[in-house]
Amino acid sequence: MTQTDEDRWLNAAISALPEVPVPADLRRRIAELPIVHPRKARLPWWSPVGASLWWSLCGAMGILCGIYLDVPGQAGSSTAESLSLDQEVETWDLGVATDNDDNAVSSDVLAQEELFSAAFASQLSTDWSDTWDDAALSDGEGAP
Amino acid sequence: MKRVAAGDARAFRQICDEHLPAILRFATRLLQNDAEAHDVAQETFLKVWLKASEYQPKARITTWIHSIARHLSIDRLRQRQSRGETVSLDNAVDQAPASVEPGQLLERKWTAERVQTAISALPERQQSALLLRHEQGLSQDEIAQVLDTSVDAVESLLKRARSALREQLELGGVDPSA
Numbered sequence: 438m439t440q441t442d443e444d445r446w447l448n449a450a451i452s453a454l455p456e457v458p459v460p461a462d463l464r465r466r467i468a469e470l471p472i473v474h475p476r477k478a479r480l481p482w483w484s485p486v487g488a489s490l491w492w493s494l495c496g497a498m499g500i501l502c503g504i505y506l507d508v509p510g511q512a513g514s515s516t517a518e519s520l521s522l523d524q525e526v527e528t529w530d531l532g533v534a535t536d537n538d539d540n541a542v543s544s545d546v547l548a549q550e551e552l553f554s555a556a557f558a559s560q561l562s563t564d565w566s567d568t569w570d571d572a573a574l575s576d577g578e579g580a581p
Numbered sequence: 582m583k584r585v586a587a588g589d590a591r592a593f594r595q596i597c598d599e600h601l602p603a604i605l606r607f608a609t610r611l612l613q614n615d616a617e618a619h620d621v622a623q624e625t626f627l628k629v630w631l632k633a634s635e636y637q638p639k640a641r642i643t644t645w646i647h648s649i650a651r652h653l654s655i656d657r658l659r660q661r662q663s664r665g666e667t668v669s670l671d672n673a674v675d676q677a678p679a680s681v682e683p684g685q686l687l688e689r690k691w692t693a694e695r696v697q698t699a700i701s702a703l704p705e706r707q708q709s710a711l712l713l714r715h716e717q718g719l720s721q722d723e724i725a726q727v728l729d730t731s732v733d734a735v736e737s738l739l740k741r742a743r744s745a746l747r748e749q750l751e752l753g754g755v756d757p758s759a
Contacts (some may be wrong), residue, residue: 443743444715447711447715447743447746447747448715449601450696451696451700451711451712451715451716451744452751453689453692453696454696454716457602457605457606457609457618459601459602459605459611460619460756463601463605463619463622463623464597464601466620466623467597467601467626468594470593470623470626470630471588471590471593471630472590472626474585474627474630474631516663527732548616551632552683576622
């Protein structure tokens, strides 16, 4: 039997198989797939929205790295909290200097600054050693 | 296909209308179960819709869709095998045209049963190669793409499948050319 005869014989054999009708219900279900399963739009990384998402991600990573590495002066860093009193006073002074150019608001700020500075300086100059109750600290001896 | 990838539902429906009968027939032959074949056809077109952007124009659409349907059918066959289920032929042979005479109908049904049994007895790759070639009308090159193999391997698969099918049918006393 030649290849063509064999092909013909096989085609005849397979054509003996019953037809497979397509049910209308199945056709309808498949036609509705785009409605039932709407496809999520994918943003290419180079698109304006995609790029802005990348920048947001980079920014978030930068903030996280900053917190982790404890960059001085950054919000929440322990270095910022441990600034000395002198540095804080200097910072206040700078603030007063720059606000001088302003009008009513700056005068209020200036007044508050002065009050705060005066109170702060008096606190620093106070000799707190007099206020200690030595008796109360000596294991109860001499307590009333 | 580019339109489908861009989310054009109308283009998707055109592809369904064109390819659904062939895909359903292919799945039905492999699975021999109407309900499962319907599920596979639906899942196939769902994948076509969702993964249209992954389609590479170097293959014909029909080749790509057949490849998806074949993989899904194999998954079903494996699940069935793991459950220890046997395959029923009843679904596949009860759909002869109504215009056929009762005597012819019986003979046709009997022949269809023998042919289906002989095809089912073949290994899955031989079955797929045979059906894709002789029922779906794909070229050897396209079959090689669906089966993810070489053209030489397809030729070899077809040769073995033809030989085994012929042997089975002759043993069963079936002569389709008669």
